[in-house]
Amino acid sequence: MPIRVTHVGSLPRTQATVDMIFARERGEDYDSAAFDAQMAAACSETVRRQVEAGVQIVSDGETSKISYATYVKDRYTGFSGDSPRNAPADLKLFPSFLKRLADEGGTPQYARPMCTGPVRSKGQDELQKDISRLKDAMAEHGVAEGFMNAASPGVVSLFLQNDYYPSRDEYLAALSDAMREEYRAIVEAGLYLQLDCPDLALSRHMLFADLSDAEFVKIAQTHVEALNAAVADLDPSRIRVHICWGNYEGPHVCDIPMDKVFATFLGVHADQLLFETSNPRHAHEWQVFRDRKAEIPESKILVPGVVDSTSNFVEHPEVVAERLGRFAAIVGGDRVIASSDCGFGTFAGFGAVDPDIAYAKLGSLAEGAALVNARL
Known part of the structure; x- marks a missing residue:
């Protein structure tokens, strides 16, 4: 099978879409029918542009979500108030840069409530709308494969930090139980389920900066255990898992190395592994996959990020091909899918990359994959 093309999930939203999302976020009056119509139209256009760029495994661009993680506050009970903000440790080392980001609006502003009560699903209506919109757009634009983030x-x-459960483990267990239905619904809809797990790397220098790497890895393993409990009865070939160190331009000098979280990452009950390799602090870590090839199960498919999601440089297709070729040499081209480092619209209305440039990057991604396929 040739190398196929995908991306991490979120894509730039139109201003009309962002305006509606924030009207709902602020609790303003809005027309729910108009909201649904706008999300459907935006999802269709997002899928059309992915197809035009050469993406073969598409998403809805996370069109209707305020962000990839905090959307849960709208779909589950138990969240209120606000969580403390904690800047990544690397940005704290460079306070003048952190201030510049804040002054220039380089840090997104959105609600991060605490967990203050039992976490339970409010029902799957919003999820089912997202699924229907994506499947309708895929049918409209002739796409066979799609994925949805969770x-x-x-x-x-x-x-969304814990202020209710007696311990972190109990909070994780409650989240695992509550989100199981969401995960299952995506798979049963015929889509790939993408589990977004930046906590397996990013949280090292955000929430656990005072711990040693070894102590953090033990915590990350409890995160994987909670996640695996929620997807234990799902087919791992239908599941993707994404790890990253934070989708922001910054020094990243406090990032935990891939080598230290490698086994934990591979321990997720998912066959498709999405990870950053364009990030300049991690571009060299393709060597970890080469050197630890024996630890990678035959079922695993590598989905390296070979275009960056924080820079407006459009990678040359030959650069993309070079990066993909390294992984094809390790596990074979049939076990590699081309992707981006992270999302291009992680938070609604916020993104470092110009929308048109984001799609140009996806186009270059597809061209680079085609070059590798021709050579293989």
Whole structure:
């Protein structure tokens, strides 16, 4: 099978879409029918542009979500108030840069409530609308494969911190139980389930900066255990897992190395592994996959990010091909899918990359994959 093309999930939203999302976020009056119509039209256009760029495994761009993790506050009970903000440790080392980001609006502003009560599903209506919109858009534009993002228990616990359950483990268990239905619904709809797990790397320098790497890895393993409990009865070949160190331009000098979280990452009950390799702090870590090839089960498919999601440089197709070729040499081209480092619209209305440039990057991604396929 040739190398196929996908991306991590979120894509730039139109201003009309962002305006409606924030009207709902602020609790303003809005027309729910108009909201649904706008989300459907935006999802269709997002899928059309992915197809035009050469993406073969598409998403809804997370069109209707305020962000990839905090959307759960709208779909589950138990959240209120606000969580403390904690800047990544690397930005704290460079306070002048952190101030510049804040002054320039380089840090997104959105609600991060605490967990203050039992976490339970409010029902799957919003999810089912997202699923229907994506499947309708796929049918309209002739796409066979699609995926939908869902937050992992660990990343929810990172951004919506616990002020109710007696322990972190009990909070994770409650999230695992509550989100099981969401995960199952995506798979049963015929879509790939993408589990977003930046907590397995990013939370090292955000929430657990005072711990040693070894102590953090033990915590990350509890996150994986909670996640695996929620998807234990689902087919791992239908599941993707994404790890990252934070989708922001910054020094990243406090990032935990991939080598230290490698086994934990591979321990997720998912066959498709999405990870950053364009990030300049992690571009060299393709070597971890080469050197630890024996630890990678035959069922695992590598989905490296070979275009960056924080820069407006459009990678040359030959650069993309070079990056993909390294992984094809390790596990074979039939076990590699081309992707981006992270999402291009992680938070509604916020993104470092110009929308048109984001799609140009996806186009270059597809061209680079085609080059590798021709050579293989």
